[in-house]
Amino acid sequence: MLELRLGVTDLASMWFAYSPLQETVFSIRALVLPGVYAPRLPWHDDVAEHLNPEDVELLYAMMPPRRWLPDFLTPRPQAPGPRFADQLGTVRATPGALGWHDILAAYGPARLPPVLSDGGADPDALVGRIATVLDRYWRRCVRPWWPRLRAVLDADIVYRSRSLAVGGARALFADLHERVSWADGVLTVRQSSRPQHSAVEVAGRGLALVPSAFARGAMTVVDPAGPPVVSYPARGRSTLWEVAQPATEAALARLIGAPRARLLGLLEHPASTTELAYRLGVTAAAVSQQLSVLHAAGLVTRARSGRSVLYARTTLGDRLADPVVPGHVAP
Template identity: 50%
Template sequence: MFEFRFGVDDLAATWFAYSPLQETVLSLRARRFAGYYPEQQPWIAGWQSRYETLDTALLASLVTPKAFVPDFLTPRPSSPHPDFAEELAGMAATPPEVARADVLAAYRSDGSPVPPVLAALLDDPSALVARAAGELEAYWVRCLSPTWWPRARSVLEADIAYRGRMLSERGAEGLFADLDFRLSWRAGVLTLNDSNPAVQALGTSVEVAGRGLVLIPTLFGMGAQTDITQVGPPLICYPARGKATMGEGLVAGRPAAAPGPLTALTALIGAPRARLLAMLETPSSTTELAHRLGVTPGAVSRHLGALAAAGLLERARHGRRVLYRRSALGNALVAGGRG
């Protein structure tokens, strides 16, 4: 059990972020534990041939048999929506002795021997950091960033927008209770209680002490989790809402064509706007929609603006990005248009 103890001002300094580097590393869990992540399997099938061009033995070893990950691979985000390249550069600058200690801590907590591909690098941890950074970058470029990440980012941003509303409407106790069943809040103490004996053995009391707790949604967590070592500033990862939508609309591991126009709705508002409205059952950004439709973001943006002005869409801002989702009126119009 982990206890995060808040001072008077610590709750005000709690913030949300997503991490493309963390999602890259944790996505390797979906290969090892396929049954827990069915929504990710069509994506994995789609990029399998590209994945096989990588150092798959090294990538697989970055997740232990019981799903632990060395802490240095998933550093705390420095901003609410960091860039993958800047996060990777920070990870690549990890002191070699820290990386070595984190690998040993992960496998010690797991109770499993370090795989040969990692064991061979422990005597030269600088090479370990460089190799891990290089393979993760290649994995990101070849498999994740082209089509997977735009959808994943929209799901994560939608989660954060929702959590912000929960905090304003229900306060800290309501927020943490809604994040995950493992989390509870009482009298300034946030408790993370995991039934896994290996995790329980790591439990400790953490003073937030003005460092700011960061809450990070992930598509690859079965429950709330935190760092193994608790050396750095405090963080908690939790399962993102809507992660099941990652598998929707895929054909042969690739996003399917946008939904066909709805006859009645098309006659009313035109084919491009009817198609967009049909796609926006779950929140999406302009960039993701443009990618899925094969058109420019500018073209999508004009249609989204018109639909929002008509009250058919709701908007939620996350940093510099805006997520769109059908409003109640939009839902009713799409339902009627299917007739």
């Protein structure tokens, strides 16, 4: 269990970000342990076809048996939406000795796999090979999915930002994750990898909150030189793997038309045009046209998050999309 003691300055400096490199690294674990990541099996089956067979051994070696990761693989995002190439550059610039230290620390007493066993002889070359393999894996297996992944991460950040603006830190952390709790200026994160109790005085360094589509639980990275990072499962991440259209109330479809009714049903969580088009199996232009009508009717709102425009239902849209209990009159 880790306690992060946050002062007023830390709360004022708190910020959200997503990390394409972190998502890339976390996704490898979903490939290594498909049974543990069952909801992502459609993605697993799709991506497995595009893996470079020569890269598999080294990629899988980045996932030690203890499920710890070498720290240098997930550098702290330096901007709210960093580019993968910039983050990979940070990995390439890692001194070999530091990268080798992180690998040994992640494996602990476990034996290194053959692909890593000689890495200590030339750790700089090993770090370079790892970066090259990660780059190839990103381009083949993750980048095609990135627009949909980013839409889910953007939507989560919009939702959390609203919670923070309306209810402060208490509202923000109330449903961040079951392992996370907030009380009296202390953010507590319970992790199986940290069975011992420890406390960190953040002391004005701030806090980075990083949603993830592949994280199975809340995780922390604490570095005395920078703000602590809390990664957590993004809201709505399960929708990434859905392709079927949701059931729609027939009455609502007759009222506003089936395409708009389906869109309204999908917008329980904020989503981008790209994500909605993928889930409905239509073009982004077709979705954009229908969203414009819903927006003009006051059924959805839109807000820009980075390079994406996210749509969400208004209160009126919620009342139309959610079935009314018989005998109950909506206020």
